[in-house]
Amino acid sequence: MLDREILLEKMKTSPYRPMRSKIIEARMLTDKEKFFRIELEDNTRLSYGPGQFVMVSIFGFGEAPISICSSPTDKGYIDLTVRNAGSFTNKLHQLGEGDIVGIRGPFGKGFPVDNMFGCDLVIVAGGLGIVPLRSLIRYLMHNRNDFGSVQILLGCKTPKDLLFGQETKEWMRRAEIKFNCTVDRADPDWKGNVGLITHLIPGVDINPTRTYAVVVGPPIMYKFVIAELLKKHIPDHQIIVSLERRMRCGLGKCGHCQIEGVYVCQSGPVFDYAQLKKFRGECHEKN
Amino acid sequence: MKYAALKKENLNKWLEYLKSKARLYAPKKKENQFVFRPVKNVDEACLKYIPTVIPPKKYYFPQKEKLLKFTVEPFHTAKAIAEFEEFILFAVHTCDIAGIQCMDVAFKEGPEDPNYLNRKEKMTIIGIECLEYCDTHANCASMATHVPRGGYDLMLVDIGEKFIIHINSEKGERLVRNVSYIKEAGAEDMAVLCFVREKKKNIFKEEFSAGLDRVYQAFGDGFKHKVWQDVGRRCVACGNCTMVCPTCYCFDVVDDMDLSLNSGLRYRIWNSCQMDDFAKVAGGEDFRKGRENRQRHRYYRKFRYPVDKFNRYFCTGCGRCSRACMAGINLVETVNALMDGGKLNNA
Numbered sequence: 001m002l003d004r005e006i007l008l009e010k011m012k013t014s015p016y017r018p019m020r021s022k023i024i025e026a027r028m029l030t031d032k033e034k035f036f037r038i039e040l041e042d043n044t045r046l047s048y049g050p051g052q053f054v055m056v057s058i059f060g061f062g063e064a065p066i067s068i069c070s071s072p073t074d075k076g077y078i079d080l081t082v083r084n085a086g087s088f089t090n091k092l093h094q095l096g097e098g099d100i101v102g103i104r105g106p107f108g109k110g111f112p113v114d115n116m117f118g119c120d121l122v123i124v125a126g127g128l129g130i131v132p133l134r135s136l137i138r139y140l141m142h143n144r145n146d147f148g149s150v151q152i153l154l155g156c157k158t159p160k161d162l163l164f165g166q167e168t169k170e171w172m173r174r175a176e177i178k179f180n181c182t183v184d185r186a187d188p189d190w191k192g193n194v195g196l197i198t199h200l201i202p203g204v205d206i207n208p209t210r211t212y213a214v215v216v217g218p219p220i221m222y223k224f225v226i227a228e229l230l231k232k233h234i235p236d237h238q239i240i241v242s243l244e245r246r247m248r249c250g251l252g253k254c255g256h257c258q259i260e261g262v263y264v265c266q267s268g269p270v271f272d273y274a275q276l277k278k279f280r281g282e283c284h285e286k287n
Numbered sequence: 288m289k290y291a292a293l294k295k296e297n298l299n300k301w302l303e304y305l306k307s308k309a310r311l312y313a314p315k316k317k318e319n320q321f322v323f324r325p326v327k328n329v330d331e332a333c334l335k336y337i338p339t340v341i342p343p344k345k346y347y348f349p350q351k352e353k354l355l356k357f358t359v360e361p362f363h364t365a366k367a368i369a370e371f372e373e374f375i376l377f378a379v380h381t382c383d384i385a386g387i388q389c390m391d392v393a394f395k396e397g398p399e400d401p402n403y404l405n406r407k408e409k410m411t412i413i414g415i416e417c418l419e420y421c422d423t424h425a426n427c428a429s430m431a432t433h434v435p436r437g438g439y440d441l442m443l444v445d446i447g448e449k450f451i452i453h454i455n456s457e458k459g460e461r462l463v464r465n466v467s468y469i470k471e472a473g474a475e476d477m478a479v480l481c482f483v484r485e486k487k488k489n490i491f492k493e494e495f496s497a498g499l500d501r502v503y504q505a506f507g508d509g510f511k512h513k514v515w516q517d518v519g520r521r522c523v524a525c526g527n528c529t530m531v532c533p534t535c536y537c538f539d540v541v542d543d544m545d546l547s548l549n550s551g552l553r554y555r556i557w558n559s560c561q562m563d564d565f566a567k568v569a570g571g572e573d574f575r576k577g578r579e580n581r582q583r584h585r586y587y588r589k590f591r592y593p594v595d596k597f598n599r600y601f602c603t604g605c606g607r608c609s610r611a612c613m614a615g616i617n618l619v620e621t622v623n624a625l626m627d628g629g630k631l632n633n634a
Binding site: 014015016017018020059060061062063064083085086088089100102218219244245246248249251252253254255256257258259260261280281282283284 | 358359544551
């Protein structure tokens with residue numbers, strides 16, 4: 001009996017045990033993406049960096065890795081934005097204000113914000129890539145004087161797929177941030193760029209030694225964007241990416257997120273291009 | 288006492304004694320194969336056996352293991368479950384003990400896995416040294432797992448009329464201390480043990496065509512080698528190789544709701560990197576598409592990645608993956624083909 005109690009005591013700190021968390025705000029951003037603001041139990045607040053992720057639980061439906069899209073400078077809650085893409089996220093979309101979910105984390109290595117101090121930043125977001133990047137952008141906003149110029153290049157399929165567009169424009173007004181957006185297919189009201197995001201990069205003024213480029217988007221986007229950034233002579237280790245993988249534990253055990261010998265959940269999801277280059281396969285973002 | 292001796296006629300008596308101390312698992316014959324089973328009748332325990340269908344990992348890393356007990360409303364009951372009891376694994380081959388050592392390394396690497404470590408704490412391992420090959424599938428000499436190298440509490444060696452027992456932990460010593468028919472091994476016993484070990488050197492020969500340094504190198508160079516195409520063409524993606532591997536520990540996490548739809552259990556269950564959705568994300572992108580890539584991944588998880596990470600090979604030479612393969616993919620042949628640059632015989 002004694003043994004059993006000791007074990008239960010130990011298991012209280014089990015990394016598999018999620019925290020009770022409450023959705024305090026929920027709204028659809030587009031037809032497919034929903035925004036959630038979440039408060040964690042007992043006023044505990046996750047200590048996280050921009051670019052890290054959490055495992056979200058809905059009991060009976062499972063658990064999935066979701067990027068945090070708020071900044072650690074946003075106190076008292078975390079934000080998540082989720083595309084309805086599978087059975088778990090479909091269930092998550094049915095939840096709203098007041099509903100309870102489980103949260104484990106944070107996991108992984110986020111964007112290297114400390115290394116970026118005093119540098120210019122080019123942020124390239126394709127589609128859902130803006131979600132983890134919102135965490136970084138908000139962090140930059142709240143620590144604006146630590147960084148040089150900030151340029152955001154945002155690409156999506158059509159104008160109505162644009163996430164956080166309004167929010168980004170607001171940052172632009174308040175702080176020195178350049179924002180450029182392009183869509184694959186315009187609608188009659190669209191007045192901005194039309195075409196691939198890669199077309200925006202040649203026009204960007206870059207001093208490569210003092211510039212970090214942060215790129216997040218669908219796998220297909222990376223190689224083309226990175227090729228353009230390399231033409232601008234940005235060093236490999238200053239090109240930062242964040243990778244999406246299937247994950248079940250977040251602890252470097254379950255094996256699903258592995259790229260060759262690397263567990264993305266522990267060593268990533270943020271990598272620099274120097275690390276990415278070493279992968280010989282299993283990394284569609286590079287090949 | 289470091290070495291003890293047990294007369295064979297007293298073996299069953301000792302097994303009864305072990306059974307009285309904790310839950311006892313031992314190999315047992317099942318049709319033409321062997322399986323680890325709880326010992327009911329001590330006569331059924333087999334000391335001479337071909338590696339069991341499933342390695343003893345099923346006891347310290349169960350195929351389906353509870354991670355959490357949860358209630359949706361109110362939420363707060365999401366409490367992890369711990370249900371462990373002391374158990375003894377009896378007659379474990381040295382290859383499987385090497386497998387346990389690999390799992391230890393993987394689960395102790397931070398963040399630690401408390402479920403595995405708690406279970407492992409309750410385990411007593413009694414090994415048995417193989418004096419000849421179990422069958423032709425084993426590659427334990429190449430992996431140097433055919434001789435005991437720690438990781439056990441007691442190790443038995445059959446020297447004819449007796450077993451010599453190497454006592455390797457206090458936990459182990461407690462199981463032989465004060466047992467009237469287990470005596471300290473004498474000088475004569477030790478001489479026989481030396482002789483038996485010496486004889487073994489002529490029986491076990493490296494199965495790979497070159498040493499492990501060369502194997503490691505071949506994996507470094509061979510990522511795009513044609514052997515992976517050959518293996519991928521034959522593989523039927525059944526996942527047998529990973530289920531039976533003593534060092535495969537990939538898992539999936541699933542929830543099981545009871546009929547009330549308010550409470551349930553969260554389990555982790557064995558999963559296999561050979562399954563086609565293993566590395567697929569919700570958007571549909573599959574990062575390890577193709578059986579050739581998934582087989583290559585399995586081999587690299589034995590012969591390259593863990594060596595870089597832990598300085599340890601995660602192949603124990605037990606031969607189970609070759610034995611269990613429905614398509615006849617043989618580990619020794621594959622590794623040799625990778626090194627020789629040749630084609631597989633039956634490709």
